[in-house]
Amino acid sequence: MRATRDWFGDALAAVGTSHDKVVVVNCDLASATKTSVFKERFPDRFLEVGIAEANGIGVAAGLAQEGFRPFVASFGHFLTGKFLEIFQSVGLNDAGVVLVGTHAGLAIGKDGPTQMGLRDLALMRTLPNLEILQPADGVETRQMLAYLVGHDRPSYLRLCRQPQREVHDEHYRFRFGQPDVVRDGADVVVFTMGGMVAVVLDAAEALAGRGVRATVVNASSLPLDTAAAGDLVARHEHVFVVEDHFVKGGLIDEVGRIVLHRGRPVRFGSWGVGDYGQAGSPADLYRRYDLDAEGVASRIAAFLHLSTPDTVKGSQP
Known part of the structure; x- marks a missing residue:
């Protein structure tokens, strides 16, 4: 990696x-x-x-x-x-x-x-x-x-510092603004980008063990194509965004605007960094902020009411 x-x-x-x-x-x-x-x-x-x-x-x-x-x-x-x-x-x-x-x-x-x-x-x-x-x-x-x-x-x-595995094969073709579906599901669509894509894929695999079929979208270029992203939103009752960034101003806001413009009610949730960040080893920080695979899975599970907030790993900093 x-x-x-x-x-x-x-x-x-x-x-x-x-x-x-x-x-x-x-x-x-x-x-x-x-x-x-x-x-x-x-x-x-x-x-x-x-x-x-x-x-x-x-x-x-x-x-x-x-x-x-x-x-x-x-x-x-x-x-x-x-x-x-x-x-x-x-x-x-x-x-x-x-x-x-x-x-x-x-x-x-x-x-x-x-x-x-x-x-x-x-x-x-x-x-x-x-x-x-x-x-x-x-x-x-x-x-x-x-x-x-x-x-x-x-x-x-x-660009990211942390090692990442390949999530695409030689057949992949980048198209600016187009959401890249890296895992198909039906229960919830999860938008993410960059270093979080592999993490969210691992979280989706963990959720599959609980019967949750998650669509994972690599939103690798912004602005997103509104129609294409909107079509993905329209196929799901639940929309969730995960990003390694402040909870304000980034991908969460990008997807949130698209959801609002669709005019069709869906449940919308998100997870990111809620404070200025802390110093520590990368592994400890991603665990602390629930941005490792276990933390992301627990946040999506709570959003889908599969668990109560008290049982969710960690807490929003």
Whole structure:
């Protein structure tokens, strides 16, 4: 198993071979963001700006305006923390920058909330011309990179630190905005993305032992296609969203708006990070926040009234 940041590093170097306008703007984190692979292969197309994300965003926006396809990489928390520069230089100018935010969610572990990418989706979703992508595995990462170098729109690529198994095979084809059904069911549809896809699949398997048939949807790119996501909602009486992000502003809000616009009553539930995050080992943090397979299964079970809140593992932080 590998993290999506590892798959990204290899895929970026691969597309760099056939796309000579691809350049990297790095913020002193080449080893952590895995842009070091690109640097080794294309040193003349690798720009180091140091610990200066605001400057990196400006440099990348300028390169985009000159016809390059720049990837500016840093921890998601640091990169989107320069939202003013993203808004002004990338968004308003419709500059074809790919913002690469790594270490999404709780998995940065002991470094704690000052470095956790937990509110990046909420910020990036406010920009009307920016696309958001978060792959679930290596297959999807490679296909997303091919997609990103095929156009020049502003984009945010969200990547994880934790190792993840492959959930797709060679037949998978990424289509922007299209919900990807990775498990079919009937009782509840669960939307998730990125590092949580495999976790939710494991939770769905546990729920199957209790007679619950869960549909699991990999919502790997935003904005979601409203009609396609709405059709999935229409097939189920219960809709649940799980994300490794704050409970406000991210995928929960994206799916919630679609549910509301359908105009058909369904039961809607969600689970995410309800505070600023804590410091600890990744395993301990995902267990504490009920974002491991056992915790997710218990939250969905409680939502479906298969158990009472008192018997649900853990509690909302």
